[in-house]
Amino acid sequence: MVIETEPKASASTSVSNVECDIKDRSLADRGRRRIEWAEAEMPVLRQICERFEKEKPLEGIRLAACLHVTAETANLMRALKAAGADLALCASNPLSTQDDVAAALVEHYGVATYAIKGEDTDSYYSHIVAALNHRPQITMDDGADLVSSMLFIALDRLNDVHPKVRDWASQLTAEERHALLDDVIGGSEETTTGVIRLKAMEKAGVLKFPIIAVNESDTKHLFDNRYGTGQSTIDGVLRATNILLAGKILVVCGYGWCGRGIAMRARGMGARVVVTEVQPVRALEAVMEGFEVMPLMDASRIADIFITVTGDLNVIDRHHMEVMKDGAIMANSGHFNDEINIPALEELAGGRGQEVRDFVEGFKLPDGRTIYLLADGRLVNLAAAEGHPASVMDMSFANQSLAAEYMVKNGPSLEDKVYVIPQELDHEIARIKLLSMGIKIDTLTEEQKKYLASWESGT
Ligand SMILES: NC(=O)c1ccc[n+]([C@@H]2O[C@H](COP(=O)([O-])OP(=O)(O)OC[C@H]3O[C@@H](n4cnc5c(N)ncnc54)[C@H](O)[C@@H]3O)[C@@H](O)[C@H]2O)c1
Numbered sequence: 001m002v003i004e005t006e007p008k009a010s011a012s013t014s015v016s017n018v019e020c021d022i023k024d025r026s027l028a029d030r031g032r033r034r035i036e037w038a039e040a041e042m043p044v045l046r047q048i049c050e051r052f053e054k055e056k057p058l059e060g061i062r063l064a065a066c067l068h069v070t071a072e073t074a075n076l077m078r079a080l081k082a083a084g085a086d087l088a089l090c091a092s093n094p095l096s097t098q099d100d101v102a103a104a105l106v107e108h109y110g111v112a113t114y115a116i117k118g119e120d121t122d123s124y125y126s127h128i129v130a131a132l133n134h135r136p137q138i139t140m141d142d143g144a145d146l147v148s149s150m151l152f153i154a155l156d157r158l159n160d161v162h163p164k165v166r167d168w169a170s171q172l173t174a175e176e177r178h179a180l181l182d183d184v185i186g187g188s189e190e191t192t193t194g195v196i197r198l199k200a201m202e203k204a205g206v207l208k209f210p211i212i213a214v215n216e217s218d219t220k221h222l223f224d225n226r227y228g229t230g231q232s233t234i235d236g237v238l239r240a241t242n243i244l245l246a247g248k249i250l251v252v253c254g255y256g257w258c259g260r261g262i263a264m265r266a267r268g269m270g271a272r273v274v275v276t277e278v279q280p281v282r283a284l285e286a287v288m289e290g291f292e293v294m295p296l297m298d299a300s301r302i303a304d305i306f307i308t309v310t311g312d313l314n315v316i317d318r319h320h321m322e323v324m325k326d327g328a329i330m331a332n333s334g335h336f337n338d339e340i341n342i343p344a345l346e347e348l349a350g351g352r353g354q355e356v357r358d359f360v361e362g363f364k365l366p367d368g369r370t371i372y373l374l375a376d377g378r379l380v381n382l383a384a385a386e387g388h389p390a391s392v393m394d395m396s397f398a399n400q401s402l403a404a405e406y407m408v409k410n411g412p413s414l415e416d417k418v419y420v421i422p423q424e425l426d427h428e429i430a431r432i433k434l435l436s437m438g439i440k441i442d443t444l445t446e447e448q449k450k451y452l453a454s455w456e457s458g459t
Contacts, residue, residue, distance in 0.1 A: 019088075020106045021114045021127060023099040031074075031104030038071035041390035043436035044398040044429055045079055052083035057405045059084030062183075064136035066128065066146040067190065068096040068382050069115040072393035074104065077111045079401045088134035090127035091115035092142040092190075095375060096382035125149075125164035132168070132180070138404055139187030143335050144194035147187055151206055154181045185411035186210040188403040189418075190396065192225070192256070193311040193335035198418050210414035212403040217421050219395040219429040221257045228388030228396075230261020232381035233307060233333040234269065240359040240374050240384040241329060246270030249303040253296060254310030255279075255286045258333060262307055263291055274299045300324050307380070308332045308339035318344035324371055329360075331374040333381055340377045359384040398429045 039046065052058070063085040067073045073089070080087055089111055091097045097115040105111040112134070114127035128149055139146050152161045153169040154177060161169065169177055186209050189195050195215045201207040214220050234245070250271040252263045259275065263286070267273045276296040277283035287293050300306075300320040304327070308315045311334050318341060332339045345363055346352060349371075353363035359375045375383035388396075402425050407414075434441060444452070451457065 018106055018110050018112045019130070020102075020112055021116065021123075021130065022102040022106055023116045025103050025107055027100035028103040028107035031071075031098070031100035031102070032108050034071045034098070034101060035074040035078075035104055038390035038393075039075050042072065042075050042394040042397070044394045044432045045075055045401065047432055048398055048401050049075075049079035049082050052079055052401070052405075056084040058138075058408060060086060061138055061185075061404075061408055062086045062088075062134055062136050063138040063140065063404065064088045064090075064131040064134045064146060065140035066090050066092045066131055067140060067142045068092055068387055069102050069105070069113065070096065070098050070382070070387045070393075071101050072388070072390050072397060074101050074109065074111075075390075076393075076397040076400055077105060078109055079397070080404060081109065081111065083401070083405070085138075085404070086134075088112045088131045088136070089114070090131040090146075091119070091124065092145060093379060093382060094119045094121070094124045095378045096387065098386070121162065122164055125162040128162075129165055129168045132165075135180070135183060136187075137183050137185050138407055139184065140190075140400060140404065141187060141194055142190035144189060144197040147189075147211070148197065148201070150180055150184075151201065151208060153177050154208065155206060181208050184209045186212070186407040186414065188212040188214050188400055188407065190214050190220075190400065191335055192221070192258075195418065196311060202416070202418050207416045207418070209416055210407070210411055211418050212407060212421055213418050214396065214399045214403055214421065217399045217426045217429075219426050219433070220399050224388060224392045224396045225257035226261035226264075228261070228392035229258040229309065229333055229381060230263075230265040232385055232388050233258075233262050233309070233331075234265045236333070236359075236380035236383065236385035237305065237307070237329070237331055237374065240331075240357065240380065241372075243305075243329070245305075248272070248305055249274060249299075250305040250307065251276060251296070251299045251303045252291075253306065253308040253315050253339070254312070254334070255282045255291075256309070256311075258309040260289075262309060262333065263289070267291075271305075274303060296320055297323070304328060306330045309334045310339060311335060313338050314341040314344075316340045318348065321345055321348055321371060324369070326369040327372070329372045329374065330377075331380040332377045333379055335379070337377040337379075340373065342373065342377050345371065345373065395429055395433055398432075399426070402429070 097117040105113045114130040158166045195213040250266045251274045253276045275286040275291045349363035353361040356362045362370045
């Protein structure tokens, strides 16, 4: 699967002597313009990149990243490269790659990139193999596919990996498989679902190196998950369908950080928002925010649009689809495409649906109703739109780059656990972001610091 790119004949800016598997290298200039456009909205990452350029904190470190290959990720790659890292990048979702950005990464920035929008599962895992082949010392995941593949191999659980990964791993001796982990200093994880899996690995005692859960930083989930997913999910639904949200009943399944953002933005566009939850506190928060809260079965009978964002399995199931209105639209913005039971939908419809627009598939049911599925149930904001705006990814990827630096410095003394980034770094990211927005805030006086740290004074 690893294709050696031929040197580009004409472009003097080309640095492509790197390995890659991408769609079309001729898209590179368009990709670069897009990367530069995003960069303008990423002042925190830019500042880190400038420091990395001077200090080279990742000099010679082999880093494999499994992330959505977007313009914002490209800017993260530039920062890591400026820090001296030796990079390999593969996609963390078959539909989220921006092919022009992938081309620019190879042609203009010399980053070994393995990602093609619309790749099938075999290609997806071949690309993971290419990242594993890089023998990373630092891993950077979005959904934990890279780390889980590595651990399955190292634990000799080859039946649990995709056949492409198994084929590659079978060519290694048992010693070589176990040695895959020898050089690993640690890793980082971008998203909620990945963090849940990594914590499960830690609990099961199979996590073999430390991980920083970037998602747990305040400057990540409070902004990326809420405002980023909120805006870009609505963007994905609208770009795919061009429907009017005003007056529609829109169901958000899951009122976590992402769900809050989607519900808030959908309401802002005039939708009547219904929230479904399984966690009582979160359901109560949704009620007090003024949303209607009800079981999904009740919502299924009345809603026009459904968006799942739970990280859970089969949230929308066959019995929900059985009662949906004709023309109901289903989309998912959670990490994996298993929140909507697509096999059940296929069973109901007697096969795959018909593509009626890009990323819109209509499933005709025997009773005459048609139910629409967007982007094959994959992250609709990345598949049908462009993912989060750069301004929020600025903070997420500032966290990622500082996590890599922190791991290189401190990894050897950490245990095989899931960690969060130190609060000073989290606050520093917020401080720089505020400064870049021209916003100043107050600071505590010495008297206030003393007061807040004391317990003696009362009424
Ligand atoms: N689309 C994106 O770009 C993007 C960005 C960030 C995170 N994510 C993904 O979105 C998902 C949610 O992330 P989050 O940070 O909001 O997580 P979260 O844990 O804050 O929220 C998830 C919520 O879903 C609820 N839930 C679980 N099962 C449910 C069910 N069957 N019905 C209704 N509610 C249910 C939980 O109680 C929880 O409140 C994860 O898979 C995460 O990885 C996607």
